[in-house]
Structures are given as C-alpha cells and as structure tokens.
Amino acid sequence: MxxxxxxxxxxxxxxxxxxxxxxxxxxxxxxxxxxxxxxxxxxxxxxxxxxxxxxxxxxxxxxxxxxxxxxxxxxxxxxxxxxxxxxxxxxxxxxxxxxxxxxxxxxxxxxxxxxxxxxxxxxxxxxxxxxxxxxxxxxxxxxxxxxxxxxxxxxxxxxxxxxxxxxxxxxxxxxxxxxxxxxxxxxxxxxxxxxxxxxxxxRYLAPQDAEAYAALRCIQKNERLDHHNLNSRELYxxxxxxxxxxxxxxxxxxxxxxxxxxxCGLDLEYPKRHLPKYTPSAEDTLDKELVALSEKGLEEKLANLPYEVDRDEYFTRLDKELKVICEQGESWYFLVVHDYVSWAKSRGIVVGPGRGFAPGSMTAYALGITGVDPIRHRLYFEKFFNTKTGLKDIDVDFCHERREEVFEYLREKYGQANAVYPSVFVASKARVVLRDVGQVMGFSLDQVEQITSLIPEKIGITVSKALEMEPALRNLMNDNEEMQRYLDICKRLDRLVRHVSIHAAGIVISNEKLQSYLPLYSDQNKAIVSQYDWDDLRRLGFIKFDFLGLKYLSLISRTLALIKVNKKQVPDMENLPLDDTLTFDLLDGGLTEGVFQLESSGMRNTLMDLTPTCFEDIIALHAIYRPAFLQNGIDKDFIKRKHGLVSVEYPHPDLEPILNETHGLIIYQEQLMEIAQTLAGYSLEEGDTLRRVLGKKEATTMAEQREKFIQKARDKGLDQLTAKHVFELMERFASYTFSKSHSVAYSMIAYQTAYLKAHYPEEFQRALSMVFNNQ
Incomplete structure (x- = not known):
C-alpha cells in the first residue's frame, strides 16, 4: 500500500x-x-x-x-x-x-x-x-x-x-x-x-478529462471553449x-x-438518533400520552361514523398496534405528527386523508393523522409498520396555499436552529449536457437541437447509453472529428451534479441545534437548509417529516369557504356517504374536470368504460391506471370482469372474500399478504416480507419462498397443485401490484372533489378558477 x-x-x-x-x-x-x-x-x-x-x-x-x-x-x-x-x-x-x-x-x-x-x-x-x-x-x-x-x-x-x-x-x-x-x-x-x-x-480524475473540465468552467462562465485558456492539463x-x-x-x-x-481519524458513526423532543401535555410518558390520545380519538371517530361497526374489533386492533408502537419506541413519532396535523386542522388548514402506507394504521386513523377507516377498507398495519424492516414514513398532504404555515409552526415549536430542509442535488441530464457543451463549442441552436432530437425518450437516459442505442448518433461521432470531440466531452460531463436545491416536501427536526452537527446554508428566501441530502441525513440518524402541498386540497378548502359564504350547509368531508348517486352519475359521465387524478382524457375514457357503481371501483381504478397494469391489459380485463363479459373464477374458495372486490384479479399488495395468511398460515408481517421478495424476483430467494409457501399451504390442507398454482399467480402479479392504502386515500380525495362538484357546482367552479387560474 x-x-x-x-x-x-x-x-x-x-x-x-x-x-x-x-x-x-x-x-x-x-x-x-x-x-x-x-x-x-x-x-x-x-x-x-x-x-x-x-x-x-x-x-x-x-x-x-x-x-x-x-x-x-x-x-x-x-x-x-x-x-x-x-x-x-x-x-x-x-x-x-x-x-x-x-x-x-x-x-x-x-x-x-x-x-x-x-x-x-x-x-x-x-x-x-x-x-x-x-x-x-x-x-x-x-x-x-x-x-x-x-x-x-x-x-x-x-x-x-x-x-x-x-x-x-x-x-x-x-x-x-x-x-x-x-x-x-x-x-x-x-x-x-x-x-x-x-x-x-x-479537479478531474484523468488527464483525458482536462478539456471536459475546461468546458465545465466555460458553461459556468458562459464563455466559448475556443476562447478559454486551458492553463494546465495537470490537475488530475x-x-x-x-x-x-x-x-x-x-x-x-x-x-x-x-x-x-x-x-486524521474521523468517526461519524453516531450511536443515536437525533429525534425532536416532544413533551407530553397530559401524561407522564410518551407511551401513555399516545395511548390516551389514540383511545380518545377512536371513541370520537366511532361516535361520528355514518355506518355501524363492531366497536370491540376497532379497539382490539388499536390495542394491538399501540403495543407494537410502544415496544418499538416509536410513540414520539406518532405524537409529533399528530401534533402538527391537529394544529393545522385547528387553524382550518385542509389536511388530506393520507398517502402511502400510513392509512393502514388504526392508530393514525384514531389520531386524525389519516382519514380512511382501515378496517372498512381492509388495510393493514403490518404493511405500514413491519417490525423486521421498520416503520414507514407518515407523509401528509396539506392545502397547497397554507402548507408554509405548518412549516413555520414547527420551526417555532422546536426552534429555528432545530428544523431545517434537506438538500436535493440535481444532476445534469443528457439533453442539457448536449445543449450546454454545444453552446460553449459554438454550435448553432439548430445543430444542437438536431443532435438532442436523436436522444431516445427514456427515463434516466445517458449520453453513453444513447450512443449505444441510436445508430444515427454513433454515425455523427464516427464521421466527424469535431463531433467526436463534442460527444466525448458530453459523456464525461453527463450526470454530474449541476446545482443544489431544497427538498420539495421534507423538513428535518431534531432536539439539538443542528448547526453543531450539520453543515447548513440559507437560500434566497432565508430558509435554513442542510448541505446534506436526505439519504445522508437518514444515515446520520436524523428524522425527516414530509409535508406535501396539494392544490386539490386548496380546491376543497376554497369550495367549502364559498359554500359557507353562500349560506349553504357545509358538508362533513370526513364522513361523506360513499354511495352518493349524484357523485357516481358525474363520474359515469366522465365529467371530471377538476376531479383529483380523474381529469386526463385516458382516465376519463377508462372511467366511462368502467362505469363505477361503488367506492371500491374508484379505489381499483386508481391502482390499475398505471403503466405496469395498462401495458399488460389488466385494466381491460378488470372492466370486462366487472361487466360480466369474462367469467370470474377463484383458484380456491377461500380466496373469494379477498379477490371479490377486484373480480378475481390480484391488484393490491395487501391482497398478496391476505392470500399468504389465509392459504399458508403466514402472519401479515411474513406476508408483507413474501410480497417484497416476490416483487424483486431474485431467482435464489424466489425458489426458497416457493418451496416454503407450498409446504406451509400443504400443512394447512391445500393440495400441491393448487398451492403451486396460487404461488405462480402471486409471482405473476407481485411486480406490479399497488398499495391499496395509498389508493384508498387518494380515491377519497377524488371522491371528495367529485362530490363537491356534483352537489355545489357553482362554488366548485369558482374555486377551481381561483386555485388553478389565479382568478
């Protein structure tokens, strides 16, 4: 050495x-x-x-x-x-x-x-x-x-x-x-x-990178490369x-x-997590505070539900979740999120019903963090909090126009020096590099656009990959020495970090002054930002909370305000009837301008072909209107099955309650968990682990899981052939199944906007113009 x-x-x-x-x-x-x-x-x-x-x-x-x-x-x-x-x-x-x-x-x-x-x-x-x-x-x-x-x-x-x-x-x-x-x-x-x-x-890795480095400096200074004095080729x-x-x-x-x-012997392996300090207001420990708030919240939820439920089932589920949360030391997290969500709601800031996996938690529902009933919609806590892999983030949507108020609340509560935004590093993309280098080399705009038009339309495409895929681009490089020089520079500069920006939704909160642990900067709006991105911050033990501004929540907020101004009855958005005739008539007719995630022409056409008759249809639509499903024709298969044009069969009678709402198709990740539990005796946590393994399709692990599933299914009385067939079905669908928790929550926003449009068209249209057209 x-x-x-x-x-x-x-x-x-x-x-x-x-x-x-x-x-x-x-x-x-x-x-x-x-x-x-x-x-x-x-x-x-x-x-x-x-x-x-x-x-x-x-x-x-x-x-x-x-x-x-x-x-x-x-x-x-x-x-x-x-x-x-x-x-x-x-x-x-x-x-x-x-x-x-x-x-x-x-x-x-x-x-x-x-x-x-x-x-x-x-x-x-x-x-x-x-x-x-x-x-x-x-x-x-x-x-x-x-x-x-x-x-x-x-x-x-x-x-x-x-x-x-x-x-x-x-x-x-x-x-x-x-x-x-x-x-x-x-x-x-x-x-x-x-x-x-x-x-x-x-400044660069190899002598051959010297000219690329010179081009990089010219891009920054907006200079021509042939006018640049390359002072040295030795800075490698x-x-x-x-x-x-x-x-x-x-x-x-x-x-x-x-x-x-x-x-130099720096060791940055911090032994602890840097958590925000939450002080209980009524109880003497965080665990007791969480239990008290959750039980009280669930009582209030059940008292206001417009449908009958088994109260014991809900509290049993809550008790089970709280035990896991407290044992895993995560009470503080739920309390922090509950605090700022409750604060926002108390100020009239519209909060979304949830996103991601959090709607599967009864605790989050009881605390008012989410707004969909996890038992009614068959959502699972284990999908959100698997003790083997940890707790997933609770991301919260807020009214776009008032999201900053929530940020400011947190900065005031925990201290300006204890709450910062993570950085995001933006790398230069292939077309940007081609344009920038072309400009500093003196190429005409037409010439550069002709070259960039040859870059394949693929996510994450690089200059090197484009050269492999596109013969016309390779011909340019092979036929022209200047073009060869140009493309060589572009390859060397492609995907370099170009600039730094602020994370669009996240904020990191700690119980300590972050300037002692993290390099910081302030942007032009005086926001305090970590010089590390979220991936680095996570590894150092910091916690990020995501607040997403959603304009459709602003649309709901504005519509409700106008309804109130017009002295009409303001609807309870958290307890709307999910079988409203006017709302489904609007959806069936494809009249979905302003309806969350149902506005595009493709979605409207699918919606009208589907002719939804229940809320579960909207949930399924949000899940299947995605590239993996559409490319495999599952959307069309689903619609045919719904309308009886294709017969629905179940590999085993016990699967009918699981797959009935999706007409025999495996659409949701949660369904995979249920199948593993019902037919092979997996716990829901084990079912979630199996689901992730199936999605990755690693040959060795898949073979192990196939053998394990078939054996466990046989132990429960299933014959070998049926067990193998069910596993193959799970394996086929696993790579593109979607989170039902997320689909339910976002379907709720779609339904809420459709309901407002159907029942309060005047106020809705006015709010739509105010939010999206700034009128």
Whole structure:
C-alpha cells in the first residue's frame, strides 16, 4: 500500500469547479493502493458524507475537508476578493468545527461566495489541519504579488491559529509560476520550520478529462471553449508514483502526507438518533400520552361514523398496534405528527386523508393523522409498520396555499436552529449536457437541437447509453472529428451534479441545534437548509417529516369557504356517504374536470368504460391506471370482469372474500399478504416480507419462498397443485401490484372533489378558477 493520498481534491460537489465523481474517486484511490481519500470541495460540504460513506465501503480512510474562501479582512466587508485555505478534520471535534465554519460562511459571510474570516478561524480551529491551498491561497498570492516578507507574515499568522497544524502546500498543478512559488515555499519552510505537504489540487480524475473540465468552467462562465485558456492539463488525480517523481527533490513534503493521514481519524458513526423532543401535555410518558390520545380519538371517530361497526374489533386492533408502537419506541413519532396535523386542522388548514402506507394504521386513523377507516377498507398495519424492516414514513398532504404555515409552526415549536430542509442535488441530464457543451463549442441552436432530437425518450437516459442505442448518433461521432470531440466531452460531463436545491416536501427536526452537527446554508428566501441530502441525513440518524402541498386540497378548502359564504350547509368531508348517486352519475359521465387524478382524457375514457357503481371501483381504478397494469391489459380485463363479459373464477374458495372486490384479479399488495395468511398460515408481517421478495424476483430467494409457501399451504390442507398454482399467480402479479392504502386515500380525495362538484357546482367552479387560474 502506498503512503500517499491526495489531500486537496474537488469533486463534482464543488459545482462547476470540479468534475470527479465520488465513486470513481474512491475506486481510483483503491486502484492506486492509497490508504485514504479526501474531499475538499469549494466552500461547501455537500458531498462530504457521501465521500465518507463510500470510502468506508471501499475500505479506505475518509478525510473530510473543505477549501474555504477567506475574506482578507472581515466577512462584513463587501469585497468579492477572497483567499483560499484548505481545512481538514482530524476528529469529531474538528469535524464539528469545520461544520460550524462552513455553515457560518454561508449563513453570515455570503457575498457572491460563502466566506469566513480569521476571527472565525481562531474560534473554530481546534481539531483542524490547515493547508495553505493553491495559487489563490493567501501565502502563495502574497508571494506572487507583494513579496516574501508579506507572505511570511501571513504564514506565521496561520501557524499561530493552527499551532503545529499548518502546512505550506506544494502543488504539482503545472500552472504558470507554480514551480517558482513551490521554490519560495520551500525557502520559507527552511527559514521558519513550517512543514510542507505535497498536493495537486485535483479537479478531474484523468488527464483525458482536462478539456471536459475546461468546458465545465466555460458553461459556468458562459464563455466559448475556443476562447478559454486551458492553463494546465495537470490537475488530475495523479498516481503515487507520479507524485513521488514530482516531489523527488522534496521528500519531506511527501512524508508529511503520511503524517496528516495518521492524524486524521474521523468517526461519524453516531450511536443515536437525533429525534425532536416532544413533551407530553397530559401524561407522564410518551407511551401513555399516545395511548390516551389514540383511545380518545377512536371513541370520537366511532361516535361520528355514518355506518355501524363492531366497536370491540376497532379497539382490539388499536390495542394491538399501540403495543407494537410502544415496544418499538416509536410513540414520539406518532405524537409529533399528530401534533402538527391537529394544529393545522385547528387553524382550518385542509389536511388530506393520507398517502402511502400510513392509512393502514388504526392508530393514525384514531389520531386524525389519516382519514380512511382501515378496517372498512381492509388495510393493514403490518404493511405500514413491519417490525423486521421498520416503520414507514407518515407523509401528509396539506392545502397547497397554507402548507408554509405548518412549516413555520414547527420551526417555532422546536426552534429555528432545530428544523431545517434537506438538500436535493440535481444532476445534469443528457439533453442539457448536449445543449450546454454545444453552446460553449459554438454550435448553432439548430445543430444542437438536431443532435438532442436523436436522444431516445427514456427515463434516466445517458449520453453513453444513447450512443449505444441510436445508430444515427454513433454515425455523427464516427464521421466527424469535431463531433467526436463534442460527444466525448458530453459523456464525461453527463450526470454530474449541476446545482443544489431544497427538498420539495421534507423538513428535518431534531432536539439539538443542528448547526453543531450539520453543515447548513440559507437560500434566497432565508430558509435554513442542510448541505446534506436526505439519504445522508437518514444515515446520520436524523428524522425527516414530509409535508406535501396539494392544490386539490386548496380546491376543497376554497369550495367549502364559498359554500359557507353562500349560506349553504357545509358538508362533513370526513364522513361523506360513499354511495352518493349524484357523485357516481358525474363520474359515469366522465365529467371530471377538476376531479383529483380523474381529469386526463385516458382516465376519463377508462372511467366511462368502467362505469363505477361503488367506492371500491374508484379505489381499483386508481391502482390499475398505471403503466405496469395498462401495458399488460389488466385494466381491460378488470372492466370486462366487472361487466360480466369474462367469467370470474377463484383458484380456491377461500380466496373469494379477498379477490371479490377486484373480480378475481390480484391488484393490491395487501391482497398478496391476505392470500399468504389465509392459504399458508403466514402472519401479515411474513406476508408483507413474501410480497417484497416476490416483487424483486431474485431467482435464489424466489425458489426458497416457493418451496416454503407450498409446504406451509400443504400443512394447512391445500393440495400441491393448487398451492403451486396460487404461488405462480402471486409471482405473476407481485411486480406490479399497488398499495391499496395509498389508493384508498387518494380515491377519497377524488371522491371528495367529485362530490363537491356534483352537489355545489357553482362554488366548485369558482374555486377551481381561483386555485388553478389565479382568478
């Protein structure tokens, strides 16, 4: 194993200042037998956690750092000129200080770029190693512009801020004046005893990427590539042998690389989850609070239901769920969600009936988090909370126009510093890359559009994949040297992170000030955002709550307000009769403009062919009007079965109660769970596990599950042939079955909007114009 690694490295998360993909970086480091790999992106820590996790995966040490922008005076100065300084975290304390510095650079010091100053460095220097950076570092810059003495003074100042942890950075960058500056730095080291370290300011992975990197810089600056001065082709991830050759005249600079690697030992494996602190208002524990609120809520629900139910069945189900929730330590989660949903409803903010898997929970129903009866619609808690795989997120839809009020409530309740949005990293897509590179290479718009039109219409298509699939595109590359150059650059830049934005629906809440744990920034609207995306935050033990703004809930809200203004009876939207004649007449006629998810021409045609006669038909329609079902003709089969044009048969009599509402077809994931329970004695949790295995279709696991199902079914008295036939049916349908929980909840919104349109057409149409046409 080599003792060298690159300590100054810009990945694609430097946003137009680097084009190294993190996986490629780690792979190359392993190929070179390097003991560690670092990340020092420009002014941010966007990719830090990804590098950390990927390096661990590759079995090498991650070194987390940042090349910060340093204001010559104070961050309050409005001067766009900045020096560069590389900071590396030695340990957890150093990482926290790096996080604080980078966050402050964005939150307090931003002026064109995030900036820090020396006072901030002094405050947060512990646990950090500092390198004097590139030619734009203060020491190097002063050497080039003001002379040795000025540079020496700056170096000594850094050495006092970072005692025994400041290094003069010698680079093998190939830039003009680099060799001369390196010589002066060596002279300074000899005079002061300040240690030197060898780096290369890596911006791209291989020498062949130099022109692609130049194109990337031109895209950012809106310059022509042929006008760009490619100062160096040496800013690549050089091998240890190349670096040893570059610095053969200065072996101590290489030896110090090993010293720094040994000093850096960051461990980010947090032992705990960072949960929001919920304080019980009536009981002395979270579990007791949850039980009390749930039981009270269910009593109120049952008292208002417009249909008869078995009260004991509902409370038995609730007790069973609460036992699991409390045993698994998840009471806090339900209480937090219940709190903000209840707050929203108390302020007249319309909340959706649920989405995803949460409508399968009686606890969520009792707390008012969801609005559909899980027993009436045969929804299962085990689909939502499987103790083997954990609790699924509870995502909540709010009135689009008032969703921000809920965000603000949470920020006030838990503290502005304890609630942040996750980042989302947006990668450049094939057509965007083709257009951008074409522009900087001077291609005409018509020429670029002609090329982009050859890209196949496929989700996730890359330039490389398009070249494989489209002969006309390959011919362009083969026939024209300039086109070959163009497409080569495009392939190298394709799928690089292009910019960062805010998660559209999520907010992370903690019981601690997040600026101590997470690098933050604020956007143009002053929202506080984590520099990590949700995937990174989840791995660090943080919790995200999703609030989705739905315009159709705004439509419902506006319609109800107009009904009230017009002094008409306002309907109880949570307890509408689900067999309303006017509503089904409207649906049968395809008069669904403004009706949630039933507006498209294709959906209208399917709706009219189906002629729904019950709410279960609408649930099924939401499930089958999806690509996997449509491509296999299951929508047509369902409609024929409903109208008696195709006979309905069941593989076993016990399956009729399960498949009757879908006319013998397996449409819902929950039906797979029921079949496994009924015919083979699986628990609902085991049935959910089987359902997931069937959906993945992994050959070895499938064979094991087939044998297990058939044996368990035979143990319950089923013959071999029938058991095998049922398993094959489950296997066939598993890959495209849909969550009934989600379908029921969204069908409820569809029904609610259809009901309002059927009974209050004047108010509905006015609200529709207000919400969607801004009238």
């Amino acid at each position: 080599s003792d060298f690694c690159h300590l100054h490295c810009h990945t694609e998360y430097s946003l137009f200042e680097g084009c190294i993909r993190i996986e490629d970086l780690c792979s190359r480091a392993v190929e070179y037998k390097m003991p560690a790999v670092s990340i020092t992106d420009s002014g941010n820590l966007f990719g830090a956690m990804k590098l950390y996790l990927k390096a661990r995966e590759y079995g090498i040490k991650p070194i987390i750092g940042c090349e910060v922008n340093l204001s010559p005076e104070k961050i309050t100065d409005r001067d766009s000129f900045n020096y560069h300084l590389v900071l590396l975290a030695m340990d957890l304390h150093g990482y926290h200080n790096l996080v604080r510095l980078v966050s402050a650079g964005w939150m307090q010091g931003f002026y064109y770029k995030p900036r820090v100053d020396k006072d901030m460095l002094q405050t947060y220097s512990n646990g950090l190693i500092a390198l004097s950076a590139c030619m734009e570092g203060e020491v190097q810059y002063l050497l080039r512009t003001k002379g040795f003495d000025h540079a020496l003074e700056a170096a000594r100042q850094y050495a006092s801020i970072f005692p025994d942890r400041f290094y003069l950075e010698l680079e093998a960058s190939g830039l003009k004046d680099q060799a001369e500056v390196n010589g002066r730095l060596m002279e300074m080291s000899e005079k002061t005893g300040l240690p030197m370290v060898a780096t290369n300011d890596c 991830f050089k091998s240890p042998e190349e670096m040893e050759k570059e610095f053969s005249h200065c072996p101590t600079a290489l030896e110090n690389v090993q010293k720094i690697i040994e000093q």
